[in-house]
Amino acid sequence: MKIKIFDRKMLALPYALFMVLFVVFPLLVILYYGFTDGSGHVSFDNLVNFFQSSKTVGTLLYSLFIAVIVTAVCLLIAYPVAYILAKGEYARKHAFLLVFVLPMWINFTLRITAMKEILNVLEGNLAYYPFFNTILCMVYDFLPFMIMPLFNSLTKLDNSLMEAGADLGANKWQTVFKVVIPLTIPGIVSGITMVFLPAMTNYVVLDMVYNSTYIMGSLIGSYFSSYDWNNGSLISAILLMFIGLFTIITDRLMSTDETGRR
């Protein structure tokens, strides 16, 4: 007779070990290096230096600026697309969503190369418009990631709510702004989280279009190449705070949405 009985719970063990060792632990290491000095003493010097140096603060502001613009442009393009696909003329053509999501599966460096070649011809020289090209290439890269959550949120929206709005005298625009958009806020928020953070950190896009200004990701890249673990960790820790903030906001909005519906 077997003494040890196989239990399905035990299957989680390798997974749990892996995640703790290679996901949770590295983040603790980052926090440690971010908030200690070279000799291992607790120190907030790195943090203070970050916020005192106009260069690094400028980088933070520039990344936020880029992220806000890219996210806003993605949202403005993607919301109508998702709406048309979920509720409009294309509502019964499910394959169309796939067509919009498909670029996600093509390597992003190759897609940006394609956009670059086009811009090169249109602009004569890419270096003339580094900021515009950065925004354009990021929107090009991230757009499918915005369309998907918006579409999911919009398909779940009950048509009768929109009809009710119309019956109660709202015109089409009023229905959109008073019914559809408020009820799809969870989708909007998760779309924003999909785009905002990559826009702050994906410095390869800037490299590829010859934009030499730094964003937060480029800082990690440059500290990495100079083996400056402490400062690299600090930047990562600052980004982690942003991520935490986003997650809390998203959770709040998702839970209010659920209680609101009941």
Place this chain on the structure above:
Amino acid sequence: MRKALQHFWIWLVLAFLYLPILILAFYSFTDSTMIGSVRNFSLDNYVTLFTEEALIDMMKGTLLLAAAVAVISTLLGTMGAIGAFYSRKGVRGFLEFTNEIPIVNADVVTGFSVCILFIVVFHIDKSTFLLLLIGQTALCTPFVYLSVMPRLKQMDPALYEAGLDLGCTPMKALFKITIPQIMPGIVSGFMTAVTLSLDDYFITTYTKPATFDTISTYVVNATRGAQTNIKTALWALSAIIFVIVIAVVVISNIGGKSDEER
């Protein structure tokens, strides 16, 4: 008029998403080195792509890495999801929390954190492929977990019990009953892991051996001034990947439809 506007918007955004890739694919069949210059039909780019040693190595390496990462993360993620599903609430809550970390985290931070863990804490060098493998697996495993979990929730628990009553050992019941039922989730998790690995740039740069390149790192280096024949050979690669992605999407969609009809 509203209808026309909807069609216009959809096709405009589609043009934005696809024209660059299509134009590049068209020019990959010519001998021109710049878009816009009309030249002759030529398959030189495709010949270069499959004869230049650096390019072949890069493609082989990328595919092997993606396959290895996808297999490992599918095993880990599937086991993790099954184990977590049958665990106590607290344990499952913890696992779901850690599972979210790599998903919401910026890839730059994930890559940097794995790199600092291995190099500074464990003193393991990047020339072993261990870092790269673990770094990408840490990114992909949570997505497998997420695609398996809903299938477990949909499953009828009575089937597993029936298996046990009819004399299956728990292990046998797992392989004969649970696994076949969650198979669609496992397959889509595997596919997600493959595409994430193929698309990854940041984790790869921070963890790869110096002489190894994936498509992403190769393309980014190539844009920093490579020979023209390499540059245009990458156009051919884009065209090939584009066709493969379309083929996979079409095939899996036909498969998915017949699966739902059953």
